[in-house]
Amino acid sequence: MSSHVPTPGVERDLSAKVQELERELTEARQQQAATAEILRAISRSQTDVQRVFDTIITSAVELCEALQGAVYLYDGKLVHFGAHRNYSPETIEVLERMYPRPPLPDQVSGRAILNRAIAQIEDSLADPLYVRELALAGGWRSQLAVPMFRNGEPIGAIVITRPEAGPFSASHIELLQTFADQAVIAIENTRLFEEVQARTRELTEALERQTATSEVLGIISSSPGELKPVFETMLANAMRICEARFGHLLLYDGEAFHAAHLEGLPAAYRELWERGPIRPNPNTGLGRIVRTKRVVHIPDLTADAACSERDPLRLATVELAGARSFLSVPMLKESQLVGAIVIYRQEIRPFTEKQIELVTSFANQAVIAIENTRLLNELRESLQQQTATSDVLKTISRSAFDLQNVLDTLVEAAVRLCAADSGLIRRREGEGYELAATFGFSEEFKADVTTQIVVPGRASIVGRVALERKTVAVADVLADPEFDRHQWQKLGGFRSTVGLPLLRDEELLGVLLLHRKEARPFTYQQISLLETFADQAVIAIENTRLFEEVQARTHELQESLEYQTAIFDVLSVISKSPHALQPVLDAIMTTAARLCQSTQAHVRLLREDGAFHIAAHRIHDPELLELLRTNPFRPSLDSVAGRAALRGVPVHVPDVAADPLISGFQRSISDRVRTALSVPLKRNGVVVGLISLWHDHVQPFTQRQIDLVATFADQAVIAINNVGLFEEVQARNRDLTALGEVGRAVSSTLDLKIVLKTIVDRAVELSGTDAGSIFYHRQETDRFELGETSGLDEEVVAKFRKLDIATGQTGLGEAIADRQPLQLPDAMKRASNPLRDAALEAGLRAALVVPLLGSEGALGALVLQRRRTGEFPPSVVSLMQTFADQSAIALENARLFDEIARKSRELEIASQHRSQFVANMSHELRTPLAAMLGYAELLQEGIYGALPEKFLPILMRIQSNGKHLLGLINTVLDISKIEAGQFKLNLGEYALGNIVETVMVATESLTATKKLAFKTDVSKQLPYGLGDEQRLTQVLLNLVGNAIKFTDAGEVRITAGAANGHFTVSVSDTGPGIPPEECEHIFEQFRQVDSSNTRAKGGTGLGLAIAREIVRMHGGRIWVESKLGHGSTFRMELPVRAPIAAGAE
């Protein structure tokens, strides 16, 4: 468009553009403000929590002696199976299928999480809720779970298992608790780390957004709304259209008019306007426009008051420029006068209404253009500030933990962007504020400022900010009545100043202060920018603080883990060598010296001689070690260890050289030992040792180190106690072993010499004496005679044996007479006697005589002999008494045994004789009996001719008595065989039915005589048995014979059957029965129910004993069931096949 005449359309476009720019500006500011909130603590600890868990669970399983272990994590809804240890691949597969799952009481982890408490399953197989198959597959029985908490909420559990059932020990529970705590720390650490990571990401994103915004704004700012061509066009158009001779466009700043553009002005008048701003008098045209803010139209400049008053501007206008008609249109922005368009004619000719309206329109256009340009400039400025802010942010993010760099950057950026000359940041340190960063200070000024600490107060600006905790702006410090830091004002030459508080929440961290050398107040916009910088400074300071805190906590954690590991190390040494103190002390020395960075360390222990001796050390300086060894230690205040020994508490002297009480030896080594720590080892409240750690330079021990050494001291005491207990147990064990050995010797060997030798050897060994012996007392001669000895030369023994020791003469006799142990501390002090003299000759001075007292008086004495003089301790005396008792028992036993052995031998011989006699006798008896029976039978058979009738019953009686006698002889023979162990079976196949038949045939006549019913009940198809048919027939015959014998009326019944590889045979009768108490004894030898019966019924009382033996040898059993008055049933049970061994030989 070639025309420069503004149109309403253009005006609308411009307005829209202004609105858009305003919106963009607001957005940019919001983003800038938002950026200020972003920064936070960043942790550099790259904790790999999985690895930590692995380590924790491995240690937990190992230290709790568990079978397996796992870490379960709880996200508030589900439990996850985490790090684990020792599970079989199958079990892991099952667990990974099971999890994640809600916390349920069927799992121990679920219980711990649900109940927020330690949970135990003592026996997973017996627990009603637990999944039994899981425990069986995994191989565990008992389980323990310790929950993990964060802020009181469960976040998981550590679980360990064991293969055996039963509760976990308190120490394991405590240990697992510690591991759970460590896991929580690890989780916390990781969470913190991840949070920092997240924040860092957010920050990076924000920076990217802002950079993008900057670029957009940069493109906008590269096409600026240029004001000059607008004015030029505008004025040219106005003059042309209004037929004016010349004109100008003026800007008004509230006091004066500045020429923004001049068009066609006569040279002299032009010069006037170019000289500077003009403040018009009220009556002039411009004065009136200032007053009225309306169009001023003066048709004739020479005809009004201003001219008549000879106003210089008017005169210049009229005379220099020759102007006559005058039109001035105000430029109003929100009813404020910002300028005016003025046009002149050199002739008196008023401007028309139309012309006035046009110029008014131009004025409005100009205002819009001006505003437009102003906004663009502001935008540009804001952009600059943003770029600066971005720089600061970049600095912060790049050097997140280099606070100095951040603060320096901040101050510099603040100074530059706010058109200040210098600036500083002071940080609060206690009650004062110390210089933290400066920019634009001269060396001299900076030096002065650095040395002085500002305190809250009105005299300084920083002090005032600290006091009021809000921004303080002073337009001119020289005009401020309260400001009194004139020294600084002179050095820095500043006039305007502004101070901003660095506030984090309610806490004032410091002050940001800016100086300007001219007295020009900081604008609202600058202050608001500074507030952003203040916020950033706070963020940076806070960021660094958090970072340092994380660093410190990480360090603490490492340290405490290291200490814990050290404590565990020592504990493991204690547990690995429970009987030795030295490895424990060595471990403590190594660990303590390492963790406390000590150059020297040593342990002293209280010994029997009442002095503290060096028991372990880590001293590399041989000279110092020698000095320590040679200088006796005593509890006193002039040494560090001495104080610890006296007071019984840890004593820490940070600088030995500065301690006035230190003297003597400790003072003399103060060039090698500057810092000293001594911790007492207290056992039952008594100091029994000291751990001392030294630095060869001044380096105080931290409280944690002192605590650690105190823990080591406790562990050392535990080890000392352990070793003490162990040694005591060992001593008891030695006593017990010796006693056991002696006891065994007494009971296992009847060789008296071996027993007594053992006793003497053990007595000497246990009492730690030089020699021992046993003397027998011979009552018949009233003399002592040397028995067994220990620790004596053969020569000496030979000498002792030759002695004639009369009872009354010696200590032996005295001890026997008193019936108690006798101490002879020194033989030199006793009267001479042969034994004493011989002992002295052998170099034995002291003796302990313990009498051996038997049931029939003194048997002898146990004597201990020693080269060293003095009494034997009570423990030895009491042990010797036990040995003496044992010896007496051995002597008595031996005597009794000899007697028994002798009698047994005699008995055995007698018994053999008897058996042989019985066997011979029965044989010899049978031969004539055979002849008698034979002849009787032949007579009866009529071999020798017919006998008279009346002889026959007599012949029968001879036969029956002969047979009875034969039976008796056979029985006696059987018993004698059984007794002699010669009773053997003759195994062969037999048919049980045949045996029953044989017995029935043999006894039928007897039942018939007694008119008894005889019944048999034999199963068909009985298997063939293996056994001694003849003997079994004998058994059954005996049972049936008895039944017939004792039954007067009724019946006798034999039953036989087979079941489960056994024959069952019973013989029942309807006789008188057997009392229950007799049923057990009836099978014993010579037993009959009623001895009065024996005579009536006959019999040896041996038959059942033999029967039982025969059945027993067949591998069977026999018993009787009976009730008085209801008969008896004898039953036997026989294996169908008797064991082959029964018939062996």
Added chain:
Amino acid sequence: MSKRILVVEDQEDLRAILRDYLAASGYTVIEAVDGAQSVAKAASERPDLVLMDVQLPVLNGYEATRQIKGLPGYTAIPIIAVSSFAMKGDEEKARAAGCDHYVTKPYSPVQLLRIIRGFLGDQL
């Protein structure tokens, strides 16, 4: 001609009983009082059956049995051992020596006769 039985027994009473009884029962009784004699009698007389006591002077019954059975053509002559030991193993020893049967003292002459008749195939 009646069948001949060699009775080897050192006890005169028992020998007399057997002699009387067996003779009455229709047998010819040859007697021997010890083991050596029994072998000589058996060889010269060739009995139809031998009743052999085990416990004999000079040569015991087992050895005597062994020698008699060892004579040419004598294997089939039944020898019944008679023992008063009744100790385990006696019967085995007897059978090992070649005895065909074994009875213990005191025996019933009637029963013994039954056994003899059985061996000789005579009517009971």
